Amino acid sequence: MPKYTKPPSHLQEILKWNGWGYSDTRFLFNKKGQAEFTGKRYRLSGMIIPALQNWFEGTFGASVQHKSPAMPILTSSAVQPPTLNEAFVDELKSTGIPCSHDAEDRVFRGHGHCLHEVFALREGKVGRVPDIVVWPNCHNDVVKIVELACKHNVCLIPYGGGTSVSSALECPPEETRCIVSLDTSQMNRILWIDEKNLTAHVEAGIVGQELERLLNESGYCTGHEPDSMEFSSLGGWVATRASGMKKNIYGNIEDLVVHVKMVTPQGVIEKGCQCPRMSTGPDIHHFIMGSEGTLGVVTEVTMKIRPMPEYQKYGSVVFPNFEQGVACLREVAKQRCAPASIRLMDNEQFKFGHALKPQVSSIFTSFLDGLKKFYITKFKGFDPDRLCVATLLFEGDREKVLQHEKQVYDIAAKFGGLAAGEDNGQRGYMLTFVIAYLRDLGMDYYVIGESFETSVPWDRVLDICRNVKARIIQECKDKGVQFSPLSTCRVTQTYDAGACVYFYFAFNYRGLSDPVHVYEQVEHAAREEILANGGSLSHHHGVGKLRKEWMRETISDVGMGMLKSVKNYVDPKNIFGNRNLI
């Protein structure tokens, strides 16, 4: 047997192999039937969530008595033995770059977090996974690996944080070559910080929270906070055109990137300077950003950085209905005064958010809560079944934040919006990080679900929200789902010309013989509905293999031809053979 060396730091060891996030952190219903969030990592950790069970059972028709537990451990017999290209492996080993063909390592990198991927893992089913995992330590390691891959004709699949929700990490089943997962996690250093230009040069394997932590030590931040930032990597953001929660201040990834280095089968692609803007033909960064690992591996990125904000303030506004809420967001966008983040949840999500309130320690807080609820639903005549809530995050220097806050609340008031406190806002953002754990809880009790996103012009926001939610409900009914599904949405980003909308959808699959297939059919129909309503194929999740079938109509025949010709030039042997995008 060849000897492999594994890298020293290994996030894999503290993460679940068949679900979201840290192994020590999960939702569960305890013996009293109360929901609990375990661990110590989050604000909600260690707390009891009294209303969740009721909400869960009521919304899905599920019961805490009916469990559908996951397989506890991976049986290595479920994993096919690796197809190894011996010549490649021998040369790779001679370079000293760590690698492994352990079943666990391979399985861990053979999936993202689409429902069907996680569902299969929970059932202990494993399809085609990478044959070998390799951990380069720096740009030069990557150059070597790519050269060897070309020489021996093996397939390379770059792997960052593994948070893909587009089937991008799935190994193409038709791939007969040896598949090498190129894990960038060891390339996680900040190489330099340039305070004159406010840039940082960073290795692409760094994970979001680590990047922020390290920059914070020097008093800086990137401000790029995608919901997956605990686990997703800088290289992944570049490869998928990621978007962060606070893009209103800091911009999306395409606004943040100053320079990118990518290793391709044709060699290294990068610009010759670090200039803020250039008129030198089509921007080559735009061939790289969104290439989804089909052209090469991003190894190093120069990113804009900002001094850490002096002051942060959360906030929330309750609107009598979703229409008013959207009208307010539109006005905020029109006046270009959006706070760092502004999100609008629909009524179902508002209720869901309420169900996730932890048990309160003091009677006083709950009394206040009750008063607030009374005030909103009775006094103002808000219908609890129609009202919706916007969560806000302001950032900057204190005075400006307060001024900004007033401006936004004044606009909200014109649309019937009522300030509903900092707590509600903060809880809303905290939920962003725990919501992915909730899907695992659902799956323990016959409930499966997923979220998906789109972007859409302002004039179609309301229509797309209504129609996609209704389509989900109708498709579930038509496909024999026995219980009415949760079908809800929120507007998560505003732009001059439109908004980003997120849909959440989940249902109780008891009584269905092939729930994942039903789920996929419904999601497919929902995407068709999105496109028919003028929405985009994706705002930031990317295309992967999950949404490939719609690429041609999305970018036209010529557009497809352009992308393909780039691929043919850069990677004629399809070394980067994950078959995403085109």
Added chain:
Amino acid sequence: GKTRALDPMLKKRDDFEDILEERRNSSDLKYALRCYTPVLYKGVTPCTSSMLKSMVLQSDQLHYVINQVSKETGKATDDIKEEASAILEEMAQCLQLSTVRFFAFTLSKAFKTLFRSICVNEDGIQRLQQAIQEHPVVLLPSHRSYMDFLLMSYILYTYDVALPVIAAGMDFMGMKFVGEMLRMSGAFFIRRSFGGDKLYWALFSEYVKTMLKNGFAPVEFFLEGTRSRTSKSLTPKLGLLNIVMDPFLKGEVFDVNVVPVSISYERVLEETLYARELLGIPKPKESTSGLFKARKILSEDYGSIHVYFGQPVSVRSLAQGKVNRCQFNLVPRHIPRRPSEDIASFVNDSAYRLVRAQEENMVLKPWVLVASLLLQYHHQNQAAGQKRGIALGELTAQAVWLRDLSRQYGAFLHWPDHIPPSEVVSSSLTLHRGLVRICEDKVQLAVEQGFSVAPEEELLSQAVILLSCASYRNQALHVFVRPALLALAIHTASSNQKQEVFNSFSFLRNMFSNEFILCPGATVQDFEEACYLLVKTGALQFTQQEVLVTERGHRTLAFLSTMLDPFLQGYQVVCRFLCEEATETLTEKQFIPAVRKFIKKLLLAGRLRYMEVLSSDLQKNSLAALLRLGAVRKMKGTPE
């Protein structure tokens, strides 16, 4: 599989309830004043008629069109806005419950004297209730009488269903008082033609869409555009259907439910009025006093009415796979655009499907069969020079034969099976005594001969009877038209070869597609359906290559092809006219009077068998067909 889908015997239909029964047993006043609380479209916010108007005037669509018109005409936008507001004032309904209650009371009185019963399928009402809650609803009743929309609102009021807003022709507005009353009962008025008027079109379509999208009320209109004077369904008009489908296609609503409604009158109030109109005998202008003169109508027996609310049709499911809704992604949706080709053909196909759905649920009374038989008998006798009529017994026997045949073809026939057939036939004859004469147990059409001095007058008065009778026969045409076209095709084909027969069928079907409701592009399906029915009933046999008429099939085929004879002769005579008389170019206006004169001459000379060819409907349809087929050309502007 396939045959099951074709088999009309398997059509399931609901039972009827007579809503007049309760009216006869309880107070009309109480009924008119009772609590009326219809269920509305989910999440609808209450909205008054005046709010509706301002929503329309403030819509993006209107802004766009007003600016456009201003640029084109140089008029100030404020002036155009005022104009728009005035048009909307003229158009808009102002539904008021008090008026509805007034109608509920008066119509109860009138209906009870006019009709024996008004039968409604309650299951259909329940489906409608459900549909109204889920999605915006469009009601599409058939149109045979002025009564139709009052009747619709009356029924919906009775069942506590949301009252519709109804698209009505401007001609009603001629009747001042009545027009306003109708407006207050939910009618909104549209000009008959407004071809190039952008502002009018924008106002009108936006007004309809606003009511629909907000779930203000179900929108009701007549797919056929106008009352059918012949009792045949008319080729659907697409304007309003386009408008009501638009919000779905543009994603402004999740779905729209379209509910075809079939209203069948045992005796149409306008029976002879229609016949006279078709013959070009001047009609009294629609005026309030005219309507009240119709008081004498109140003393007559008009039998029963059947109203069948069909299965709600989801526009979303109709459009599935036929329309690419992404086509609206690249231009703001409020900018008016001509419908694309796929949408135009989708709306057209849907319109035909919906008219057929109306036809399928039209209730046929025994008289429809009797009238068909009497007409055929009349023409055969006349050709043979006999004037004696048919014995009641024989008529009954034939009617029973036709009853069984039409049932096999899937007709929605209301023939009371518990009553002896002879009584069924007799009571039909009694109800329609104006059209038939019974003399010494012999039945014949009430066509008087030799009483009038002026032969032309006599011709016209006979034609009134014949056209009235034909209008009843026409009620059954949708049941027989496909097998009848096949019968005629077999008759005219040069051989019995299948392909020959199909070609001949296809030619005839194409020829008559302005005359009958034949869905565009469905030649093969229609042929298959016709073959299936005739084979199933033992009238035809198919060998590898040939189509053979069986021994017993001759009677059926003769009946069927004779049914289409008047139409065939009508088209022939129009062709003859165009060849022989219309040597110079003819204006559209001149056409009907000229062809009518030509036909009268031939009829008086005894050279034509069917007086029906005098029907202007037939003449217009044949001209339209010839235009479509390229046999006749239409030129714009004045000739010479």
